[in-house]
Amino acid sequence: MNEITCKLLVIGAGPGGYTCAIRAGQLGIDTIIVESEKPGGTCLNVGCIxxxxxIHAAGEYxxxxxxxxxxxxxxxxxxKPSLDLGKTIAWKDGIVRRLNGGVAGLLKKAGVRLIAGHARFLDGKSIEVETQSAPQMIHAxxxxxxxxxxxxxLPFLPFGGRVISSTEALALxxxxxxxxxxxxxxxxLELGTAFAKMGASIAVVEAAPRILPQYDSDLSEPVARHLNALGVTVLTGAKAKALVADGTALEIEAADSRQTTLDADRILxxxxxxxxxxxxGLETLDLDMNEPFIRINDQCRTSMRGVFAIGDITGEPMLAHRAMAQGEMVAEIVAGRRRAWDRVSIPAxxxxxxxxVTVGLTPSEASGRGFEVKTDLFPFRANGRALTLEREDGFIRTVARADNHLLLGIQGVGAGIAELSAAFSLALEMGARLEDVxxxxxxxxxxSEGFHEAALKSLGHAIHI
Structure with missing residues (x-):
């Protein structure tokens, strides 16, 4: 078996892994990255991108x-337009291939060695990689x-046939x-909304009392209204139970405990x-775990010396940008720099x-932590730009301490509001107060004027409402 050594070995070339490897290479660290699939991970290949x-193609249609x-x-x-989904998917795949090549090129530029294969720990410093040609031993x-x-x-809905995950949905x-x-x-809801816009009949089955239970009801309500306008059937408080015998429908238990079925060509x-x-091979390591996740400290160190973990494998929030920030930090720690995870907010x-968009604390979360808060929102129906875009549903909300007006959180819902996430996050990271905004x-x-007006409104003197 061929054996090689390196200072840093990164297992997984997703957003966190490749960011860590690229930064390490920039810092002059001898780095190898191992990936069993294409560079970019879930986010680039079968997720975010x-x-x-x-979603964009569906909106255009x-x-x-x-x-x-x-x-x-x-x-x-x-x-009347027509839609060739095969061509749409080919366009999407072209974007993914372009970004795959970009990641591989950036790794090469940074001097990182990329090995294609599946890695398995033999111990904390030795990893065996199954490649297409032959096993490769790496000591790091x-x-x-x-x-x-x-x-x-789900145990009663294993993936296969008509039952698909998001990966298969993006390849239809x-x-x-x-x-x-x-x-x-x-x-x-992201994928369901896209397919609804493209003409599919959509039914959503959610066990919680409402959709998007991870967000507060003020934020999810505009989404629920738009789903209704699209003709999407939303069944809350309902549970999927099993496929019917021929697999053409899904048995569900409705909120009133009534049993019924939903016909389906596909079940996502x-x-x-x-x-x-x-x-x-994690069983060969002595790692502290947090249920299924690897437990880490504020430097992403595990319980084993010389072993770090970043991204989704460490738990919530499972977000690419969290993994990327962790990866950059770890590379700098390995290079001897003083770093620790001290983020005020991670935008979702x-x-x-x-x-x-939500960053920081919601009003209820802030109150739950003992803060007395000032919170107010500015609706997009009073925003001129939103009206010219024919999209006035939504708002921007600020959450601040009542005593000194320090911003604790910012939330918003509206068309294209994702692009304001950086401004919201920057305000929290910089320790902005309502007066600063x-x-x-x-x-x-x-x-973005909605952000300004929400702060003004919390201070008692909004101009445009």
Whole structure:
């Protein structure tokens, strides 16, 4: 067996892993990264990027269809459009391939060695990699585990045939006539909304009392209204039970305990994700665990000396940008720099229609931590830019301490509001107060003015409402 050595070995070339490896290479660290699939991980290949491409295509199709049906107030008319989903998927795949090549190129530029294969620990410093040609033994001074996560299957709805995960949903070349989505969280609603816009009949089955239970009801309500306008059937307080005998329908238990069935060409199961550890050989290591996740400290160190873990394998929030920030930090720690995880906020975005952004604490979370808060919101129906975009549903909300007006959280829901997430996060990281936002000139006409007005309103003197 061929044996090689390195200072740093990164297992997994997803957002966290490749960011860690690239930064380490920039710092002059002899680095190897191992990946069993294409560089970029779930986010780039079968998650964030392809889903946003599909969401964009669905939105474009919905707009043109609405114009053809005479629903536009803009004086624009056109013939009835058609959709070739196969071509849409090919366009999406082209974007993914381009970014795959970009990641591989950046790793090479940083001097990182990329080995394609599946890694398995023999001990804390030795890893065997099964490659297409032959096994490869790697001895490393430091190891970073960044293997990510995978979709959770339900025992009575294993993936296969008509039952699909988000991965298979993003590879469909035909629009299902009837799609049942099991799970009303952000993944299920993002994909369900996209397919609804492309003409599929959608039913969402959610066990919680409402959709998007991880967000407060003020944020999820505009999404629920738009789903209703799209004709999506939403069944809350309902539980999926089993496939019917021929697999063409899903048995469910409704909120009133009534048993019924939903016909389905495809059943999309989006009930969560779990850490991807299969075949990694973690049982050979002495790692402290936090249930299925690897326990880490504020430097992403595990309980074993010289072994770090980053990203989804360490638990919530399972977000690519969290993994990337962790990866960069770990690379600098390995290089001898003083770093620790001291983030005030990690933005979370739901790319539904309308989009949801939340950073920091919600009003209830802040109150639950003992803060007396000042909170107020500014609705987009009073925002000129939102009106010109024909998308006035939604708002921006600020949450601040009542005593000194320090911002504790910012939330918003609205069309395109994801692009404001950086401004929200920066305000919290910089320790901004309501007065700082109120005294910052926000360009007109933009939706960002809603942030300005929300701060003004909390201070008691909003201008445009």
């Amino acid at each position: 392809p889903s946003k491409a599909l 919905e707009t043109v269809t609405g114009v053809a049906e005479g629903k536009s107030a803009l004086g624009i008319f056109c013939a 001074e430091t190891v970073v585990i960044a293997t990510g996560s995978e979709p959770v299957a 070349t035909e629009i299902p006539k009837k799609l049942v989505v099991v799970g009303g969280g952000y993944i299920g 199961v989006t009930v969560g994700r779990r850490p991807l550890t299969s075949g990694l 975005i739901c790319f539904t229609d309308p989009e949801i 109120a005294m910052t000139i926000h360009a007109h006409p933009t939706q």
